Amino acid sequence: MSGDGQPADAEPAATAGPAEANIPDDADVDVEDIDPEAADSSVEEDAKTVPAGLPLRVQNLRKQFGGITAVDGASFEVEEGSLTGLIGPNGAGKSTTFNCITGVHQADGGTVLFQGEDITGRKPHEIANRGLVRTFQIARELEAMTVLENLMLAPRGQVGERMLHSILPGLRGDVVAQETELRDRVWETLEFFEIDHLAEEYAGNLSGGQRKLLELARALMVEPDMLLLDEPFAGVNPSLEEKLLDRIHDLREQGYTFLLVEHDMDLIMENCEHVIVMHQGKVLAEGSAEDIRNNDQVIDAYLGDEI
Amino acid sequence: MGVTEAYREGRDLVVERPAVWLLVLATLYLAVDLAGKLAGVTLTVGGTQLVGGDLAVSTFGRFMKDGLIVGLVVGLAGVGLSMTYSILNFANFAHGDYLTTGAFSGWLAAYVTAFVTLNANVPFGEIFLLNEPALVSIVSTPLAVVVGVVVSAVVTIGSVLLLDRIVYRPMRDKGGISLLIASLGVALALRYVIVIVFSTNTRGLTRTSGVPALDIPAIDGVVPLDAHEVTLVLFAVGLMLGVHLLLQRTKLGKAMRAMADNKDLAQVTGIPTERVVRATWIIGGGLAGVAGFLIVLERGTLNFNLGFRLLLLIFAGVILGGIGSVYGAMGGGIIIGVVSRLSLVWIPSDFARVAAFLVMIVVLLYRPEGLFGGVTTA
Amino acid sequence: MSRVWNAVPDFFKQSDLRMVGGLLLLVYVVYALVNGFFAIVNNAGAVNAVVNSLASITFLMAVYAMMALALNLHWGYTGLFNIGIAGFMAVGVYASAILVAPPSGSPPGLGLPVPVAIVGGVLIAAIIGGIAALPALQLEADYLAIVTVGFSEIIRLTLQASHFAGTVQNPSASGYNVVSIFGVEFGTGGGQGITTISNSPMEFLFEGESGPTVLGQAVYPAADAIGIPEPVVLDLAYAFFLLLVVVSLYYVLLLRIGNSPFGRVLKAIREDDLVARSLGKDTRGFKIKVFMVGCGLMGLGGILWQGSFGFVNPNTFRPILTFYIFTALIVGGAGSNTGSVVGGAVFAAFLFEGPKLAARLIDAVAQLLFGGLPAPNNFYAAVVTLNPIAWLGYLVENVASLKFVFLGAVIVYLMQNRSDGLLGDRKEIASSVDLSQRPERPSAAADGGEPSDTAPSQGGEGS
Numbered sequence A: 001m002s003g004d005g006q007p008a009d010a011e012p013a014a015t016a017g018p019a020e021a022n023i024p025d026d027a028d029v030d031v032e033d034i035d036p037e038a039a040d041s042s043v044e045e046d047a048k049t050v051p052a053g054l055p056l057r058v059q060n061l062r063k064q065f066g067g068i069t070a071v072d073g074a075s076f077e078v079e080e081g082s083l084t085g086l087i088g089p090n091g092a093g094k095s096t097t098f099n100c101i102t103g104v105h106q107a108d109g110g111t112v113l114f115q116g117e118d119i120t121g122r123k124p125h126e127i128a129n130r131g132l133v134r135t136f137q138i139a140r141e142l143e144a145m146t147v148l149e150n151l152m153l154a155p156r157g158q159v160g161e162r163m164l165h166s167i168l169p170g171l172r173g174d175v176v177a178q179e180t181e182l183r184d185r186v187w188e189t190l191e192f193f194e195i196d197h198l199a200e201e202y203a204g205n206l207s208g209g210q211r212k213l214l215e216l217a218r219a220l221m222v223e224p225d226m227l228l229l230d231e232p233f234a235g236v237n238p239s240l241e242e243k244l245l246d247r248i249h250d251l252r253e254q255g256y257t258f259l260l261v262e263h264d265m266d267l268i269m270e271n272c273e274h275v276i277v278m279h280q281g282k283v284l285a286e287g288s289a290e291d292i293r294n295n296d297q298v299i300d301a302y303l304g305d306e307i
Numbered sequence B: 001m002g003v004t005e006a007y008r009e010g011r012d013l014v015v016e017r018p019a020v021w022l023l024v025l026a027t028l029y030l031a032v033d034l035a036g037k038l039a040g041v042t043l044t045v046g047g048t049q050l051v052g053g054d055l056a057v058s059t060f061g062r063f064m065k066d067g068l069i070v071g072l073v074v075g076l077a078g079v080g081l082s083m084t085y086s087i088l089n090f091a092n093f094a095h096g097d098y099l100t101t102g103a104f105s106g107w108l109a110a111y112v113t114a115f116v117t118l119n120a121n122v123p124f125g126e127i128f129l130l131n132e133p134a135l136v137s138i139v140s141t142p143l144a145v146v147v148g149v150v151v152s153a154v155v156t157i158g159s160v161l162l163l164d165r166i167v168y169r170p171m172r173d174k175g176g177i178s179l180l181i182a183s184l185g186v187a188l189a190l191r192y193v194i195v196i197v198f199s200t201n202t203r204g205l206t207r208t209s210g211v212p213a214l215d216i217p218a219i220d221g222v223v224p225l226d227a228h229e230v231t232l233v234l235f236a237v238g239l240m241l242g243v244h245l246l247l248q249r250t251k252l253g254k255a256m257r258a259m260a261d262n263k264d265l266a267q268v269t270g271i272p273t274e275r276v277v278r279a280t281w282i283i284g285g286g287l288a289g290v291a292g293f294l295i296v297l298e299r300g301t302l303n304f305n306l307g308f309r310l311l312l313l314i315f316a317g318v319i320l321g322g323i324g325s326v327y328g329a330m331g332g333g334i335i336i337g338v339v340s341r342l343s344l345v346w347i348p349s350d351f352a353r354v355a356a357f358l359v360m361i362v363v364l365l366y367r368p369e370g371l372f373g374g375v376t377t378a
Numbered sequence C: 001m002s003r004v005w006n007a008v009p010d011f012f013k014q015s016d017l018r019m020v021g022g023l024l025l026l027v028y029v030v031y032a033l034v035n036g037f038f039a040i041v042n043n044a045g046a047v048n049a050v051v052n053s054l055a056s057i058t059f060l061m062a063v064y065a066m067m068a069l070a071l072n073l074h075w076g077y078t079g080l081f082n083i084g085i086a087g088f089m090a091v092g093v094y095a096s097a098i099l100v101a102p103p104s105g106s107p108p109g110l111g112l113p114v115p116v117a118i119v120g121g122v123l124i125a126a127i128i129g130g131i132a133a134l135p136a137l138q139l140e141a142d143y144l145a146i147v148t149v150g151f152s153e154i155i156r157l158t159l160q161a162s163h164f165a166g167t168v169q170n171p172s173a174s175g176y177n178v179v180s181i182f183g184v185e186f187g188t189g190g191g192q193g194i195t196t197i198s199n200s201p202m203e204f205l206f207e208g209e210s211g212p213t214v215l216g217q218a219v220y221p222a223a224d225a226i227g228i229p230e231p232v233v234l235d236l237a238y239a240f241f242l243l244l245v246v247v248s249l250y251y252v253l254l255l256r257i258g259n260s261p262f263g264r265v266l267k268a269i270r271e272d273d274l275v276a277r278s279l280g281k282d283t284r285g286f287k288i289k290v291f292m293v294g295c296g297l298m299g300l301g302g303i304l305w306q307g308s309f310g311f312v313n314p315n316t317f318r319p320i321l322t323f324y325i326f327t328a329l330i331v332g333g334a335g336s337n338t339g340s341v342v343g344g345a346v347f348a349a350f351l352f353e354g355p356k357l358a359a360r361l362i363d364a365v366a367q368l369l370f371g372g373l374p375a376p377n378n379f380y381a382a383v384v385t386l387n388p389i390a391w392l393g394y395l396v397e398n399v400a401s402l403k404f405v406f407l408g409a410v411i412v413y414l415m416q417n418r419s420d421g422l423l424g425d426r427k428e429i430a431s432s433v434d435l436s437q438r439p440e441r442p443s444a445a446a447d448g449g450e451p452s453d454t455a456p457s458q459g460g461e462g463s
């Protein structure tokens, strides 16, 4: 992507809270220098006192696979209504961080707070039902289900998910009524993402980029408060990428919070008001795009590893 | 470290461990009980017998011997099942019928050999259909037994390779479940081709009279070990050693171990996978065939259901040893054999197989990587 | 295969009902002709022979359709590879048999009324299914296969064991084997088997305490007039009851489960369990429910099928029975309810009974042409004749075994070439409403129009 042409709506979030002040402006390695014990207890207190300005707070997250430490004491926060970027070279532990936050993996240590509640170690469905929904790095569409079915699956609180409601003659009416409503919303969402022409295709027949759109659309159907997107642009052609970005910005303006993993530095720099850099499982730096661009450690990490 | 950490560990203990702890306790209890029974010591509390009782050491010895013998066969057969599971990525439900194939072909060869060497005065049809009872024994016709072992391996290998060619090879890119279902079809077809040739009769094949037996002295009696059992043990142990040398010493063996560990890796590093696949079938099929032949030598009887009835036990052994591990399959098989016989100390024989299956299910649930925890094929 | 499909008149392709109807018609015509021919050749009553054969083939088609539908819930919808079906059927049959057996019988039972026993049998099968589901929650498909088949064998071997048979009822006798739970005594009958709920389920409709009922008085004489004896009337009635009432109920139930948000989650579990969980679905709960319902349906299927002969023993519930049902489902196409019904019918009529019918036909034709096939009494005797006709004779004689070879080959063929089943991939959308129907929007006439700016409704403040 070219360096300029920053989308007009990428100005700092209107709701940017004062929570910024918690983090040293030039957030360096000292994040993980915090004594773990101290961090834990302070988290407990903060959980009650921090206003809803920081929906997601990750403290000292740690995850090992055999001998590999994939996440090594990562701590960061995501601000309400922001589009926050999480970058880092391949293998930095970004996806693993997502997996630990969303309950796919059990963290070996640390705490995850969502809207003030400790969600560490919760099951994936419990976390999703609290309004924190994620997409996957490699799009996981439900291949033998149509695009419509994929979207209809997502909404929470469907009465028809109770088997008796779906079977019994007297109760099935409610199911039909609710599904009729949902169907309208699904079509709206499809139109919003401009994939309505694919509505009746099997998801397995979609192109890589279309799958990414579908995944985002499906995640939105959950009506989450916050979305974690793992490399939503990987394998997406430039015009679709543009479209996807536009949608993300539109949604952010409506009040959604985003945490976006991406390993393309430029893309993150242009679109995110707040950037977190991970390296070897740790948070290496954090700050505005400008801060990150000028951070020597970040440059070293990237130049040292790849790109 | 923190509060949550401690909480999580505590919860792990409560959620996951209790079942494991219960199992460990149960096993411990059975061990103590067994020791008590053997020593003839009984511990009674409040009118109920807690542990102990009475079990003759020689009876125990017989259970152990039977268990080891069944276990050797199950372990031998399990090697192939485990390798196809890890290298070809599917649970081969036809594997039991490979044993049956080996048993029938091997015994046909043994009978023909015995017919020729003994100059028996029987219609050849009766020999061919294995209808002439008790013709072969390791003492009167040792050559027939050796020929039988060789032929059981050769014919089974041939059948297995042919089946791979027409059934499994065109399906290499399909998922494990498709292959599993296809293998159910293969199992059925193979079994009933055998029935069409040999009928559903159960026949007695080995001569029991005149077969010398070694009486191993146990404290209160003897554990007899006859020549057929010794033959089985020698062949089985020899073949297991052979597999060990093959896997450790040859390039092919190393390639197989690598592929069992990680098929994709093996493919990119350029190990000729179709060659490895063929070697897998050859080794696995050959061992299964011989296992089928040997179990008949020991039991004396044969019918078309032989392999299928053993299949779940073989699966149990493979799972116990950890799928993909050759040594695990051998060890697991032996354990399953011993468990199924030793269980007779506590439960009636109707439930011996039930006990083995239960052990298998419990292992799958609580230790799916197998007792020896091996991811490695070595 | 597709050429056969192309030859089917369009009329039968227009709706699933017509397709199934057409298939039944085809089966009936074939069976009527062949059995009529046999009867004529053998100088037997043609009407009775035909009706009898139709009753038995209808029964088989219905039971396989029923079981395939139940399995479709597990394997087709949810991707749960349950190959312990025979065991769950056994639980249903045995539970109902024990519930209904008189306390004074051998083995003793609970002496409950038939309807209670049926419901009880289904519930117990569902509960046992729920227990079996626990491994399903954490195991991959092929491990689940091994566990479920192991489970089914454990059930069968337990029923077979003499220790719970309830046949030696004197507490002081050696081998006393009555099971007693909370003072309730019962037994399984062990290897000898057990008396089931009924040996003629439709009898009550036709025969009252004192002679035939109104229905019986109307039907029996008419049937008798065309040469159909009373037992055949009862069989025919039961077969059509199963086909028209039970299979329809199963079908509607499965359709409702499938075409609903519940069914959508099941489909998602089959496709990718983690996605379903990440979208907030508690997939464990869904799996347990599905296992219970499916096993309940299998239990009911068992009761209506193996429980309808008056007697059953544990040998009935060998793994081969599971294999038959799986084959039926795969033939029709896993995932499709109509496919399950078609698969059940095709399996029963052509794969299961077909080889026998073909063998009889060959035999009868040979009888007409040259006085019958030679029948060598073993393989060796057949081979040494060096006579292909004798070989054919031997195969015809052994068609029962040949059938299994054929079934095995069919399964392999299907897995290699047509894993979607006869009907191919069918888009059965999991929803209670027609999803393709777009909401009416006044300005949405032009597709090329400006893409909507209306974002999905969400509680955030719009700009």
Ligand SMILES: Nc1ncnc2c1ncn2[C@@H]1O[C@H](COP(=O)(O)OP(=O)(O)O)[C@@H](O)[C@H]1O
Binding pocket: A065, A068, A069, A070, A088, A089, A090, A091, A092, A093, A094, A095, A096, A097
């Ligand atoms: N399921 C897993 N098992 C073993 N190692 C894993 C697993 N997932 C990730 N890893 C390892 O953890 C490290 C971090 O991976 P990941 O979180 O995917 O990085 P990123 O998303 O930043 O590229 C890598 O070294 C990777 O190999």
Ligand SMILES: [Mg+2]
Binding pocket: A094, A095, A096, A137
């Ligand atoms: Mg990643």
